[in-house]
Amino acid sequence: MTETQSAAPRIVRYGELVPCKTAFIDAHTPGSDQKENFTIIGGGVSESPDQHVHIRDTPGFNIGAAGQPPKCRNSLHSHRTAEVFFVLKGRWRFFWGRWGDAGEVVLEEGDIFNIPTGIFRGFENIGTDYGMIMAILGGDDAGGGVIWAPQVIEDAQAHGLVLGENGSLYDTKKGAILPDGIGPMPVLSDDELRAFPEPTTLDVVPHYVARYWDLMALSDKQPASVIGADALLRDKPGFDVDFLSRSSAPAGQYTVDQNEVLMPMRGHWKVTWDGGHDVLNPGDTCLFPAGVAHSVEPSMTGEASLYRVRSNDDPAGPTLAR
The missing domain is CATH 2.60.120.10 (Jelly Rolls)
Incomplete structure (x- = not known):
């Protein structure tokens, strides 16, 4: 390989x-x-x-x-x-x-x-x-x-x-x-x-x-933090969840130290990485290993939203309170 x-x-x-x-x-x-x-x-x-x-x-x-x-x-x-x-x-x-x-x-x-x-x-x-x-x-x-x-x-x-x-x-x-x-x-x-x-x-x-249309509003300028430290919902369950819409998609390629899963909700999303590119549709699941530079952006006009899940070091269970 x-x-x-x-x-x-x-x-x-x-x-x-x-x-x-x-x-x-x-x-x-x-x-x-x-x-x-x-x-x-x-x-x-x-x-x-x-x-x-x-x-x-x-x-x-x-x-x-x-x-x-x-x-x-x-x-x-x-x-x-x-x-x-x-x-x-x-x-x-x-x-x-x-x-x-x-x-x-x-x-x-x-x-x-x-x-x-x-x-x-x-x-x-x-x-x-x-x-x-x-x-x-x-x-x-x-x-x-x-x-x-x-x-x-x-x-x-x-x-x-x-x-x-x-x-x-x-x-x-x-x-x-x-x-x-x-x-x-x-x-x-x-x-x-x-x-x-x-x-x-x-x-x-x-x-x-968390309701979809609330998340669409909250993600107008930056991804909405749904689950994780200081996020919208209670408990840190062992992973972080962000919500991205068209206006909060990251600009250009980025690299993170965690494994990342992209799960489109609405629209079509283009993902690129060194040596390749593809398009994700609602219901698709895309796993990027930690350390891989990649980008994600809507590929067509219209409504676009996506859930992004990242691993973290929290125990895989609840904290029950912040």
Whole structure:
């Protein structure tokens, strides 16, 4: 590999994303059985060996996506590290709490949600067409899997899916059985469940949600700092997120010491580096390694916006307060 080739970014196109329809324990549960999970950068948290991973090397965080038709939902679960979503397509309702009734928020296209770590959360497509949300997960190993609310595990068993204590799924309707020495994933006890916070909508939305059109206004002169030190949203989840619009795109090439991922929301963005150039479209994901000089700018007139994610040295979890 030449020096020029090693400096080239790695790009995953939206139209080339490979879905997995059996990624999680609720893959057979009515109402959740039409989900598509995408693992773009890093191994993510999929429980299925069928999950395709586009880029296995991680830049300090994971990138994934969820695609769902209308009225399809993702069941209540929690993560050990951060989970940040922005809506690429559609209209989505996010809800949280032990039973999903502690609070909720509806997000439109371009809105971003830094979900507080350590709470049960779920989401559903409440739009009229197939929707897509892009996800950023903290840490290189995405925290070691998913913690499901007890009712999700119980419902899944009734429809043939059993999650082993090793984190792998077994489809009993296809004749799969748990290997010797591997038991089913135990459900959380009442004492363990009480340790999960139940924040209200007023606790969460003002501090963890940023609206697209607010970010467009804030990025008029310079990139809007969405997540990170002294940023708009609370918690430092192990990566920084900035929002760029046409008027705040950096002038010329720049180099940073962190790995950088570019995720266009609207418009077409030209990226250049020594020896090459390309155009990114909404839904594409572009990874530039640390130390590679590059530029990014809108390539056509009209609305243009982009989320930029950079690794940092923060732990892959929340600070809960500034």
